[in-house]
Amino acid sequence: DENVTLSPGCHLHPFNVSIRSDQRGTCRGTHLAHACVGYCESSAFPSRYSVLVASNFTHNITSASRCCTIAKEAKVKVRLECPGGRHHDELEILTAKACRCDMCRTSRY
Protein backbone atom coordinates (compact mmCIF):
# COMPACT_ATOMS: atom_id res chain seq x y z
CA ASP A 1 0.00 0.00 0.00
CA GLU A 2 1.00 3.59 -0.49
CA ASN A 3 2.07 4.25 3.10
CA VAL A 4 4.58 1.41 2.93
CA THR A 5 6.06 2.59 -0.38
CA LEU A 6 6.39 6.13 0.88
CA SER A 7 7.89 5.32 4.26
CA PRO A 8 11.68 4.89 4.53
CA GLY A 9 13.04 1.37 4.51
CA CYS A 10 13.35 -1.37 1.94
CA HIS A 11 10.20 -3.07 0.74
CA LEU A 12 8.92 -5.71 -1.68
CA HIS A 13 7.70 -4.11 -4.87
CA PRO A 14 5.68 -6.08 -7.45
CA PHE A 15 6.43 -5.80 -11.16
CA ASN A 16 5.45 -7.71 -14.27
CA VAL A 17 8.07 -9.79 -16.05
CA SER A 18 7.37 -10.36 -19.73
CA ILE A 19 9.30 -13.15 -21.39
CA ARG A 20 9.56 -14.14 -25.03
CA SER A 21 11.32 -17.38 -25.46
CA ASP A 22 12.68 -20.08 -27.76
CA GLN A 23 15.16 -19.17 -30.47
CA ARG A 24 12.62 -17.28 -32.54
CA GLY A 25 11.03 -15.54 -29.55
CA THR A 26 7.61 -16.84 -30.36
CA CYS A 27 6.61 -18.32 -27.00
CA ARG A 28 5.44 -15.77 -24.48
CA GLY A 29 4.67 -15.51 -20.82
CA THR A 30 4.21 -12.92 -18.14
CA HIS A 31 4.57 -13.29 -14.43
CA LEU A 32 4.33 -11.10 -11.37
CA ALA A 33 7.70 -10.96 -9.61
CA HIS A 34 9.00 -8.84 -6.76
CA ALA A 35 11.90 -6.42 -6.54
CA CYS A 36 13.21 -4.66 -3.44
CA VAL A 37 12.82 -0.90 -3.54
CA GLY A 38 13.25 1.72 -0.90
CA TYR A 39 15.09 4.38 1.02
CA CYS A 40 17.88 3.27 3.36
CA GLU A 41 19.98 5.47 5.59
CA SER A 42 23.40 6.66 4.50
CA SER A 43 25.89 9.28 5.57
CA ALA A 44 29.29 10.64 4.61
CA PHE A 45 31.72 12.43 6.91
CA PRO A 46 35.43 13.28 7.28
CA SER A 47 37.61 10.16 7.41
CA ARG A 48 39.60 9.24 10.50
CA TYR A 49 43.33 9.86 10.34
CA SER A 50 44.08 6.13 10.07
CA VAL A 51 41.91 5.98 6.93
CA LEU A 52 43.71 9.02 5.50
CA VAL A 53 47.10 7.41 6.08
CA ALA A 54 46.03 4.02 4.70
CA SER A 55 44.71 5.65 1.50
CA ASN A 56 47.74 7.93 1.05
CA PHE A 57 45.51 10.92 1.90
CA THR A 58 43.08 10.30 -0.96
CA HIS A 59 40.03 9.02 0.94
CA ASN A 60 39.06 12.23 2.71
CA ILE A 61 35.46 11.14 2.99
CA THR A 62 34.06 8.03 4.66
CA SER A 63 30.71 6.70 3.54
CA ALA A 64 28.61 4.70 6.01
CA SER A 65 25.74 3.47 3.93
CA ARG A 66 22.96 0.99 3.64
CA CYS A 67 21.17 0.21 0.39
CA CYS A 68 17.96 -1.67 -0.41
CA THR A 69 18.90 -5.29 -1.18
CA ILE A 70 17.22 -8.62 -1.79
CA ALA A 71 17.67 -10.58 1.46
CA LYS A 72 15.89 -13.70 0.31
CA GLU A 73 15.01 -14.85 -3.18
CA ALA A 74 13.13 -17.71 -4.74
CA LYS A 75 12.81 -19.26 -8.16
CA VAL A 76 9.42 -19.25 -9.81
CA LYS A 77 8.42 -21.14 -12.91
CA VAL A 78 6.87 -19.13 -15.71
CA ARG A 79 4.81 -21.02 -18.24
CA LEU A 80 5.30 -19.82 -21.77
CA GLU A 81 2.51 -20.13 -24.27
CA CYS A 82 3.61 -20.99 -27.78
CA PRO A 83 1.68 -20.22 -30.97
CA GLY A 84 -0.88 -22.78 -31.95
CA GLY A 85 -0.88 -24.15 -28.41
CA ARG A 86 1.12 -27.12 -29.63
CA HIS A 87 3.66 -27.04 -26.83
CA HIS A 88 4.57 -25.10 -23.71
CA ASP A 89 7.91 -24.04 -22.37
CA GLU A 90 8.74 -23.42 -18.76
CA LEU A 91 11.33 -20.95 -17.62
CA GLU A 92 12.63 -20.19 -14.14
CA ILE A 93 12.97 -16.62 -12.96
CA LEU A 94 14.02 -15.10 -9.68
CA THR A 95 11.79 -13.12 -7.41
CA ALA A 96 12.53 -11.35 -4.14
CA LYS A 97 10.93 -12.85 -1.04
CA ALA A 98 12.41 -10.51 1.58
CA CYS A 99 14.19 -7.16 1.52
CA ARG A 100 16.69 -5.52 3.82
CA CYS A 101 18.72 -2.33 4.08
CA ASP A 102 22.22 -3.83 3.82
CA MET A 103 25.69 -3.21 2.41
CA CYS A 104 25.80 -1.06 -0.74
CA ARG A 105 27.64 -2.43 -3.75
CA THR A 106 29.30 -0.09 -6.15
CA SER A 107 29.05 -2.29 -9.23
CA ARG A 108 26.64 -1.24 -11.94
CA TYR A 109 24.74 -4.52 -11.71
Next chain:
Amino acid sequence: TALHSFRGCAVREFTFVAQKPGCKGLRVTTEACWGRCHTWERPVLDPPYIHRHHRVCTYAVTRYASARLPGCQPGISPLYHYPVAVQCHCAVCTTLDSEC
Protein backbone atom coordinates in the same frame (compact mmCIF):
# COMPACT_ATOMS: atom_id res chain seq x y z
CA THR B 1 9.88 16.88 8.02
CA ALA B 2 10.74 14.61 10.94
CA LEU B 3 14.11 12.88 10.62
CA HIS B 4 12.61 9.40 10.93
CA SER B 5 10.59 9.86 7.75
CA PHE B 6 13.04 12.05 5.81
CA ARG B 7 13.85 10.90 2.30
CA GLY B 8 16.62 12.50 0.28
CA CYS B 9 20.12 13.66 1.06
CA ALA B 10 21.03 16.82 2.92
CA VAL B 11 23.83 18.72 4.60
CA ARG B 12 23.80 17.98 8.32
CA GLU B 13 25.90 19.10 11.27
CA PHE B 14 28.50 16.55 12.29
CA THR B 15 30.94 16.53 15.21
CA PHE B 16 34.12 14.46 15.27
CA VAL B 17 37.44 14.38 17.10
CA ALA B 18 40.29 15.50 14.87
CA GLN B 19 43.25 13.41 15.94
CA LYS B 20 46.67 12.57 14.62
CA PRO B 21 49.85 11.15 16.15
CA GLY B 22 51.94 13.71 18.00
CA CYS B 23 49.07 16.06 18.85
CA LYS B 24 46.14 16.13 21.21
CA GLY B 25 42.65 15.59 19.85
CA LEU B 26 40.21 18.40 19.18
CA ARG B 27 36.44 18.27 18.87
CA VAL B 28 35.44 19.78 15.53
CA THR B 29 31.92 20.56 14.40
CA THR B 30 31.46 20.67 10.64
CA GLU B 31 28.90 20.01 7.93
CA ALA B 32 28.61 16.49 6.52
CA CYS B 33 25.98 14.53 4.56
CA TRP B 34 23.09 12.46 5.81
CA GLY B 35 19.94 11.06 4.31
CA ARG B 36 18.10 8.24 2.62
CA CYS B 37 18.68 7.59 -1.05
CA HIS B 38 16.40 5.72 -3.42
CA THR B 39 17.96 2.29 -3.98
CA TRP B 40 16.72 -1.00 -5.39
CA GLU B 41 17.55 -4.52 -6.53
CA ARG B 42 15.49 -6.21 -9.21
CA PRO B 43 15.77 -9.75 -10.62
CA VAL B 44 16.52 -9.84 -14.35
CA LEU B 45 16.45 -12.77 -16.78
CA ASP B 46 20.09 -12.67 -17.85
CA PRO B 47 23.35 -12.90 -15.87
CA PRO B 48 24.18 -11.60 -13.32
CA TYR B 49 20.42 -11.97 -12.65
CA ILE B 50 20.18 -9.02 -10.27
CA HIS B 51 20.00 -5.45 -11.53
CA ARG B 52 21.13 -3.09 -8.84
CA HIS B 53 20.73 0.64 -8.29
CA HIS B 54 22.76 1.60 -5.24
CA ARG B 55 23.34 5.24 -4.40
CA VAL B 56 24.67 6.80 -1.21
CA CYS B 57 24.27 10.22 0.34
CA THR B 58 27.62 11.90 -0.15
CA TYR B 59 29.42 15.18 -0.81
CA ALA B 60 28.47 16.92 -4.08
CA VAL B 61 30.35 20.15 -3.43
CA THR B 62 33.20 20.15 -0.93
CA ARG B 63 35.37 22.83 0.56
CA TYR B 64 38.27 22.25 2.92
CA ALA B 65 38.84 23.71 6.33
CA SER B 66 41.69 23.41 8.81
CA ALA B 67 41.70 22.97 12.55
CA ARG B 68 44.68 23.78 14.73
CA LEU B 69 45.30 20.84 17.06
CA PRO B 70 46.57 21.53 20.58
CA GLY B 71 49.61 20.08 22.29
CA CYS B 72 51.60 19.10 19.20
CA GLN B 73 55.16 17.84 19.63
CA PRO B 74 57.97 19.87 18.08
CA GLY B 75 58.24 19.28 14.36
CA ILE B 76 54.61 18.14 14.08
CA SER B 77 52.29 20.47 12.15
CA PRO B 78 49.25 21.36 14.25
CA LEU B 79 47.10 21.76 11.14
CA TYR B 80 44.41 19.19 10.47
CA HIS B 81 42.58 19.49 7.14
CA TYR B 82 39.06 18.16 6.78
CA PRO B 83 36.27 18.33 4.21
CA VAL B 84 33.17 20.48 4.73
CA ALA B 85 30.02 19.58 2.80
CA VAL B 86 28.63 22.53 0.87
CA GLN B 87 26.13 20.39 -1.04
CA CYS B 88 25.19 16.71 -0.77
CA HIS B 89 23.58 14.35 -3.25
CA CYS B 90 22.72 10.70 -3.82
CA ALA B 91 25.48 9.21 -5.98
CA VAL B 92 27.59 6.12 -6.53
CA CYS B 93 30.29 5.88 -3.87
CA THR B 94 33.61 6.53 -5.58
CA THR B 95 36.89 5.19 -4.23
CA LEU B 96 38.63 8.16 -5.86
CA ASP B 97 37.95 10.29 -2.80
CA SER B 98 35.93 8.07 -0.46
CA GLU B 99 36.25 5.10 1.82
CA CYS B 100 33.19 3.18 0.65
